[in-house]
Amino acid sequence: MTDGSNMVAAATLIADHTRAKMLTALMGGRALTATELAGAAGITKQTGSTHLRKLLDARFVAMEAHGRHRYFRIADEEVAQLLEELMSFSARSSDRTYATGPKDPALRKARVCYDHLAGELGVLLYTSLLQRHAFDFDGATIALSPAGERLIADFGIDAHAVRSQKRPPCRVCMDWSERRHHLAGAVGAALLARVIERGWAVRGKSSRAIHFRPNGERAFRGYFHLNGVLHEAV
Amino acid sequence: MTDGSNMVAAATLIADHTRAKMLTALMGGRALTATELAGAAGITKQTGSTHLRKLLDARFVAMEAHGRHRYFRIADEEVAQLLEELMSFSARSSDRTYATGPKDPALRKARVCYDHLAGELGVLLYTSLLQRHAFDFDGATIALSPAGERLIADFGIDAHAVRSQKRPPCRVCMDWSERRHHLAGAVGAALLARVIERGWAVRGKSSRAIHFRPNGERAFRGYFHLNGVLHEAV
DNA sequence: CCGATGGTTCGAGGAGCATCGAACAATGAC
């Protein structure tokens, strides 16, 4: 009821180092097999299996069986949002003065956050879209303005398909390391997908990094008018 | 690091029925004593003391000693936001078809959510303010527009004092029962405080309800142009 | 059909932690 017993159930699932590692790994956006997740968490596959069962029962993750492999992924955007909130919250008290974010320059520059672009390029993209008035605020979520619709349509994204998704089209995601906001939601995911589709960047195999090709980054920055220069490391 | 060990610590604190009850009770917005909190959670004061110590160490709650009493309250808006997110998330899967929200009509109509107004009147207030373009969206949080500034200044709120608070002035809060949004943040808190200051309503003693006086509700609805009529129970 | 690999189920062991009884410190009322 009002005592939030469900809240306890949700928190309990995350309040375990092993499951937290699994969920964090899945926040990389890829679907991973049970063995891969057990490895990522540093436990045997038996233990991993029980944890995945719990996460599955609670609809925290979704499963798809391909042959003898079982691929797990974050169930939906709501779960991703909860995890984001928790990470963002946890990042507050711990490092205060400490340098925020990962040390790996590639990760700082561009990485995936569940299914959308984070890191400096993600922040710059969102900032640029804001300046060009691509969004309207309707009281609950932000949505594409007519200008925004045109912008992503020109970029090669089917605005209609994006709108028809269940999840909100646009959502502001507070990155737990950058302390800046970037774009999540269906549009955020579509933008990242299109950037990769265009060959401007590739996703790191086992890391969360997004590796932009030199000319890809030039094209990306040019297309979206990103002038910011931070951490010019390559 | 990136494994979210802090996330586990935060989740662990909430992943206990006793602490969850305490935190839920504190989300009522009042500062409560250790004994009151132990009573609310249904445990002895010894056990309650250990839990409060943990919550205090983690900065989830803040404590103020008044004589031999020790008053605990939610530490800050960030903690409140995390709890809101968790409750909102938990409300999703459980009751799907089930009627949402508390059954008590008084609670449905108007109640406190940490420090701001929730329930139907809270939703109506936010909706009305939106229609009158009281907010601007700056990319990270919503803020008062010039029209909004005038509006709350006329209502008797010191806009400057509100702006000088550390926490964001305006924040959209998704109520876990109403499934609608209402206004949180410094402005949301100031609005509720002013409503009570004006004598339009009083806070329930041991409940979360906000009891509007008949003429107080008329004045409130009139002032903010709230036309909605739902649950005309009194 | 047979080995190899991915994944699950079962049982036992063990660690963590919530809980309360008891004793103690601190403050307020009279």
Added chain:
DNA sequence: GTCATTGTTCGATGCTCCTCGAACCATCGG
């Protein structure tokens, strides 16, 4: 000063649940 109330600390108890060894299904490749 004396007593009652508030709150904390300590120790013992017991439960939950994480973990892995072992055994067992399912699928793929030959």
